[in-house]
Each structure stands twice: as structure tokens, then as C-alpha cells.
Amino acid sequence: MPRMLDVSEAVRAEIGDAEADRLLAGENAPGSYDCTSCRTPGDSEQERTSTVLFIGDETAVLAFAHAGCLPSQVVQVSEEQLQGAVRSITGDGGEQSAAPGAPEQAVLGITSGLVLIEGELHPALVVEPTGPIARPGTDGESDEFLPLLIEQGFLPVPGVTWVPPVLHGWSVLLAMGQLHAVLQPGTGGSGQPVAWWQAHQPLQVTEGWRAAANKLQQVLVFAAPVGSIGRQPREDLLRDALDKAAANGRLVACAMPLAGT
Numbered sequence: 252m253p254r255m256l257d258v259s260e261a262v263r264a265e266i267g268d269a270e271a272d273r274l275l276a277g278e279n280a281p282g283s284y285d286c287t288s289c290r291t292p293g294d295s296e297q298e299r300t301s302t303v304l305f306i307g308d309e310t311a312v313l314a315f316a317h318a319g320c321l322p323s324q325v326v327q328v329s330e331e332q333l334q335g336a337v338r339s340i341t342g343d344g345g346e347q348s349a350a351p352g353a354p355e356q357a358v359l360g361i362t363s364g365l366v367l368i369e370g371e372l373h374p375a376l377v378v379e380p381t382g383p384i385a386r387p388g389t390d391g392e393s394d395e396f397l398p399l400l401i402e403q404g405f406l407p408v409p410g411v412t413w414v415p416p417v418l419h420g421w422s423v424l425l426a427m428g429q430l431h432a433v434l435q436p437g438t439g440g441s442g443q444p445v446a447w448w449q450a451h452q453p454l455q456v457t458e459g460w461r462a463a464a465n466k467l468q469q470v471l472v473f474a475a476p477v478g479s480i481g482r483q484p485r486e487d488l489l490r491d492a493l494d495k496a497a498a499n500g501r502l503v504a505c506a507m508p509l510a511g512t
Contacts, residue, residue: 293315359378
């Protein structure tokens with residue numbers, strides 16, 4: 252029986268016409284599956300289903316998602332992230348993340364909160380690694396997290412008093428009201444976004460945060476080196492930590508378009 256599958260042109264280009272046609276004919280597609288986004292059961296015979304192709308350095312994994320959770324797409328990730336995706340698809344493992352040049356033990360922690368700027372509440376993500384981030388090819392003795400981000404287009408901010416400009420090509424992926432990933436431009440002219448940070452178990456955000464994001468259609472992203480912000484239990488404490496990091500020259504920021512709802 253034909254499946255109600257969506258196979259995007261990007262996915263078809265990667266897996267080939269023959270494999271895509273077999274999927275659409277129901278030959279290779281599972282009937283029931285666990286959605287790679289919301290982790291709840293789906294049925295490709297009863298509801299529209301997206302094919303999501305995770306591509307690593309050496310391998311690729313084809314996953315399935317409710318069409319209402321994620322569109323059919325290709326997501327390029329590191330091999331380590333791909334293994335995390337496999338663990339997520341099989342129900343084993345939690346949040347995985349990586350940064351360019353990050354030592355294996357360092358991952359990116361992300362906190363969501365609302366930040367008041369010029370009288371308006373803005374949805375914000377605060378990124379802080381769990382350890383120093385080394386520049387690729389170096390001995391790793393210095394923390395290059397902020398310089399690496401500045402090279403990507405993030406701006407140093409002396410205070411959280413103005414809205415930083417949009418960093419084009421980057422985006423924040425929100426699906427079904429949950430935070431899935433921060434995407435950056437791909438390399439090699441493919442046009443496919445690459446997951447800079449990815450939650451393989453989607454992160455919950457508050458209703459207020461989601462409403463502000465949908466209203467403004469963009470998210471402010473602040474980043475600071477390890478030990479600058481910490482896990483703050485309240486938004487007022489998070490704001491205080493941001494202000495302190497900015498005053499100490501340890502905060503960069505940008506605005507990213509919102510992808511999803």
C-alpha cells in the first residue's frame with residue numbers, strides 16, 4: 252500500500268530516484284515509526300510523513316517525522332551528531348551538540364529566556380559551552396569560542412541594550428513549539444544548512460517565548476565562554492548574568508530568523 256510520504260527534492264537528490272520511488276511506493280518505508288522530532292508514534296499509511304535524511308562525514312541515516320513536526324529535508328551533521336541521532340531514533344540517548352573546533356568533552360549548553368530591550372520582550376537563546384573551545388589544528392590551550400563566533404558574524408556587545416543585526420544564513424529551528432536546532436550555512440555551495448547545535452530530544456520553551464518568537468519571527472542568540480553565564484533558574488538572574496558578561500567583554504550576539512512555528 253502506498254505510503255503518505257513527502258520526499259523533498261533535496262532528499263531525492265541524495266538517495267537517488269530509484270530509492271525515492273521505492274519509498275513512495277511503500278516498498279522500503281515503515282508503516283509505523285517513532286517521529287524523529289516529537290518522539291511519538293506515527294503511521295505513514297494514515298498520516299502525512301516527512302523523510303528526513305541525516306548526513307554525517309561517512310554515513311547517512313534516513314529518519315521519519317510527522318509532516319506537521321518537520322518538513323522533508325537533508326540535515327548535514329558531524330559523525331558524532333549522527334550517532335546521537337541514531338541513538339535518538341532508536342530511543343537511546345539524549346541531547347547532543349557540537350561546535351566548530353570543540354574538544355570532544357565540550358558541548359554547547361543552550362538556555363532560552365525572554366530579554367527586555369527597548370521596551371519589548373525578545374525571545375533569546377544563551378549559548379555557553381561546557382568547556383573551552385579550541386581552534387581546529389591548534390594545541391587547544393586557549394579558548395577560541397568567541398573569536399570563532401566573531402569570524403562567523405557574531406558581534407561583541409558591551410551591553411544588552413540594543414537588538415543585534417540579523418546573521419544571514421543562520422536560523423533557529425522551532426517545530427511544534429519545541430526547539431530543535433540552530434542551523435548555519437553549509438559549505439561547498441550545496442545550500443543545505445548544517446546543524447551548528449542540535450537537540451536530538453526537542454527542548455521545551457515557554458508559551459511566552461514561543462509567542463514572542465512567532466510575533467517577531469526572529470530570535471536573539473547570545474554566546475559566552477564557559478563559566479560566564481551558568482544555569483540561571485530565573486529570567487531576571489539570566490539577564491543579570493548577561494549584563495555582567497557583556498560588561499566584562501565576554502558576550503557576543505546576533506539575531507537569527509525563526510524557522511518553523
